[in-house]
Amino acid sequence: MQNKNIIGVDLGGTTIKFAIITRDGEILEKWSIPTDISDEGTHITPSIIRSIKDYMEKNDLKATDFLGIGMGSPGTVNKKKGTVIGAYNLNWKTEQPVEEMITGQTGIPLFIDNDANVAALGEKWIGAGNNEPDVVFITLGTGVGGGVITNGELVHGAIGAAGEIGHMTVDKHGYKCTCGKQGCLETVASATGIVRVAKDGAAAFGQETPLKKAILDGEKMNAKKIVDAAKDGDAYGLAVTEEISDYLGLACGNIANLLNPSTIVIGGGVSRAGEFLAERIRKHLAVYAFPTIRESTKIRIAELGNDAGVIGASSLVLTESIHQSNK
Known part of the structure; x- marks a missing residue:
């Protein structure tokens, strides 16, 4: 578990940013894809899944090689259910079962929160906080x-x-x-x-x-x-x-x-x-x-600029993993 890295995802209205991040908050690799908000945003979550799976295949990695996926999303996030609703800049008007879809198809646990909350975690962890x-x-x-x-x-x-x-x-x-x-x-x-x-x-x-x-x-x-x-x-x-x-x-x-x-x-x-x-x-x-x-x-x-979201998302995984192991 100590050596497992984290996938950070920062979901924005125009771009979805991804990063592979160590448990110390160091970014090892990052990439991005456009956000396709057409058809009421129905392509967004599948494109995130596809991008993560492509990365895993190219690097010969399995779900068990990762501690988790952390994700920041616009809208009202239900952390317990792993859903998002009211992210109007994504065309997500109805509840989106993000965790169910991403964890279900990648096999990696997903931890999600509001994008501003996640950026706050990033700045608090290794930024200006x-x-x-x-x-x-x-x-x-x-x-x-x-x-x-x-x-x-x-x-x-x-x-x-x-x-x-x-x-x-x-x-x-x-x-x-x-x-x-x-x-x-x-x-x-x-x-x-x-x-x-x-x-x-x-x-x-x-x-x-x-x-x-x-x-x-x-x-x-x-x-x-x-x-x-x-x-x-x-x-x-x-x-x-x-x-x-x-x-x-x-x-x-x-x-x-x-x-x-x-x-x-x-x-x-x-x-x-x-x-x-x-x-x-x-x-x-x-x-x-x-x-x-x-x-x-x-x-x-x-201090973290555009990386605050992916770094904060990764700290979300660390925090939630600690909470779960203490239960």
Whole structure:
């Protein structure tokens, strides 16, 4: 058992990433395939099975050579049943028996959790979380997701939906969210939310700047352009970044007050802004966090990038295997 490696799977809306990972979290090999979401996502699980079996055949490996398969998936994951439902970016509207299919056809035990939870495990284990027991992970991408780890364990909640950090209300009079609520963090701090904030505030900003002009001229805009403009000293870019950082500082302050994590890790595409963003979030966290918590909570930028999902998935296998052997 000590020498057995793990298969990590990170299921995304456009790409499915695979990796062979040691028990120490070292990636030995990785590959990816496109995600085929046609026909209500019915091709997705069979393609995962086929890719794993192809790898095993090419390398003359058996099911018993692996400790398990760890997998992160969008949507609401039922860990006990090994099913996923409501992963709309995969066209999975009905319950998908993922574990039954993958374990049934590969012979390897599958352990599955929500993709943001799994990325949180990766960052906690060998990333910015420094293997500390109390870590919160916030991912800022097309949407805003999160994972909460307390006492070394993922928090799942009553129905497995804990960690929906993107749907914390940060402005009760704010934008309507795709979830149906108003003023969710996702509406302003996701990559698309940042662009929306910048476009909506441009005309009223009292100073002419290159970024403001580009927006008003209808140039194609993304979050990176806005943050890069801020880094270059563009007054409007700085104003937008400050507003976004305030929303994130408010969310992080509330998270810190409630959970008292040692570290809040910021990941996802927006986190590529690095310390430029982190230092601003820290400044606003100090406004919203309880004094003793303010001093003890670190804001750190994620370190694992696109590998967080597959590494976290492999740590899921290790954690679950330990739990099962202790029963």
